[in-house]
Amino acid sequence: MKQNQFSFEIDTKIPDALGRAGIIHTPHGDIKTPTFTVVGTYGDVRFLSTDKFHEIGIQAMISNGFHLSKISDKVETSGGLYTYSGYNCPTITDSGGFQIMSFGSGLGKVVSMNKRDIAREQFKTENKKRLARVTDEGVYFKMNENDTEKLITPEYSIQFQHKIGADIMMAFDELTSIGDNKEYNEKALERTHKWAIRCLDEHQKLTNENPDKPYQALYGVLQGAHYQDLREETSHILGAMDFDGYGLGGAFEKEQLPNILFWCNSILPESKPRHLLGLSKPDDIFAGVENGCDTFDCVAPTREARHGKIYTLDGDINIRNARFRDDHSPLFDECECPTCKSGYSRSDIRKLLKNENELKSPEQILKDKQLALELITAHNVYFIVKLTEKIREAIINGNFFNFRDKWLKRYY
Structure with missing residues (x-):
């Protein structure tokens, strides 16, 4: 890793808790944490001008790596997501796994649900034909039943994220839905750990091949649903790998959020930042901060504004x-x-x-x-x-x- 291009420092810790206030240093600016990173799906936030973006005090934006992959050459030519977006702030991209698996199983990175919604989603999962076919090589998926299959591999995910040029990227992981049982989650987690190694290898390769580009941090993504043993297992395994930080995702009952975050963050390296994927309700943010999360993202503030x-x-x-x-x-x-x-x-x-x-x-x-x-x-x-x-x-x-x-x- 190049010096002084990505690092994390802790300013103050919460006594008797995992939470902290810190600073994430990136090539395109510092991010004071805890903070909310606004969602700009295609590299811009709908109905939010550049002037308002900075007046509000937004420090960072997360964009949809899967959708931007279709124009990754254009984004790269423009100087990367930092300049392409026009917001001139630190940027994050996801791996594409959220969109790919949502086509097949209907749920994404973090889904915090009540019991009635869980029962409904379990029924849907058990009774629908999946459009995503997971193999050790990667994920074959269709946009709809009449479409041809496309393959996304861990290597390809890292390749298009490198082209997009965000300051922070997410490793490719296998998502599970709220309707998947523990046996399925165990298999998915084992595959995710193998993909994590492939992501790190491809990331190192591309970083070495492009020594003049700003360093892009790579976060490992933790799954494991609401199972304590799976969450602790993946925290030990991914925590021992050379990731720059971690994204916490999964599908689970809302009341389980504090426990899940505690299980993970009490094991993950304290010296590395953690991003809670897809939640921004105030009680979730407080629970996330108390249990060791540093950054947050969610479409809710902008989506609910439109309603x-x-x-x-x-x-x-x-x-x-x-x-x-x-x-x-x-x-x-x-x-x-x-x-x-x-x-x-x-x-x-x-x-x-x-x-x-x-x-x-x-x-x-x-x-x-x-x-x-x-x-x-x-x-x-x-x-x-x-x-x-x-x-x-x-x-x-x-x-x-x-x-x-x-x-x-x-x-x-």
């Missing part, structure tokens, strides 16, 4: 509801985001989003809706980013647990 959901310290609201028709207060009185400081009220944004004025032209309706989605997206992302900033402050100031309890009591 009119607004985050506030007193719980979420839906701006589409009729009770906000004549509400001239900001989205949230105590918020300092660009939207709440802009002068737009709840009523204003609802009108833009609902477009109940029949005299508007289709062009104006589309323009108004886009403006509303830009305003809500900026607010929601700011809310989660600011939460992680305050958690970091609380860790450094030694009052994490007091801050957690007060914050969650008010929100929920």
Whole structure:
């Protein structure tokens, strides 16, 4: 590894817990942790301009490696994801495993579910024809039943992620669904460990072949569902490998999250950063931080914005509801985001989003809706980013647990 291009330092630890405040140093900037990394699927965040991106205080973006692989040559020619995105911040890509396996089994990197959803997904898994066919070589998959099979190998995943040029990449792993039993998870985990070695070998090869490129960190990805022995086994095995950090994924019941993270992070090397894949609900972030996670990502803040959901310290609201028709207060009185400081009220944004004025032209309706989605997206992302900033402050100031309890009591 080149010196001073990727490293992690711990500033302050939470007493009697695994959590910490730290700094991830990357070739394209530092990431102060804990923090939320916004999802920019194709290298940009929908309805979030470059100016708003930086005004909100976003430190890093995670993008979809599978989708970007189709234009990896273009991204590489532009100077890598850092410049291609236009956000000029540290970047992360996933391995493509989430999309490939979701075609076949329906679930992705981290799925935190209630018991009713679990039962439904178990039924679906047992009764659907999988479109992903896993072999030791890699994953053969189809977009649909009439499509031809495509093969993704660990080597190919690392190759296209190297081309994309993100500061942090994820190793190729076999995902399991909430409906897969322990025997299947055991086989998948064994295969994932073999693929991890192949990912590391390909990563080292490409790094040596491109000595002038900024170093790209490679994270190993931990699976194992809700099984303690499998989680501990993979933590020992992957923890002993030469990864730069770790991504924690899997499908499990929501209440199991703190236990799973504790099992893994109490074994993984303390000196390396850990990323919790696919979760951003406040209680999940607090549980993640307490149990040793440093960075988080999820599509929820932007996706829910597109459905009119607004985050506030007193719980979420839906701006589409009729009770906000004549509400001239900001989205949230105590918020300092660009939207709440802009002068737009709840009523204003609802009108833009609902477009109940029949005299508007289709062009104006589309323009108004886009403006509303830009305003809500900026607010929601700011809310989660600011939460992680305050958690970091609380860790450094030694009052994490007091801050957690007060914050969650008010929100929920």
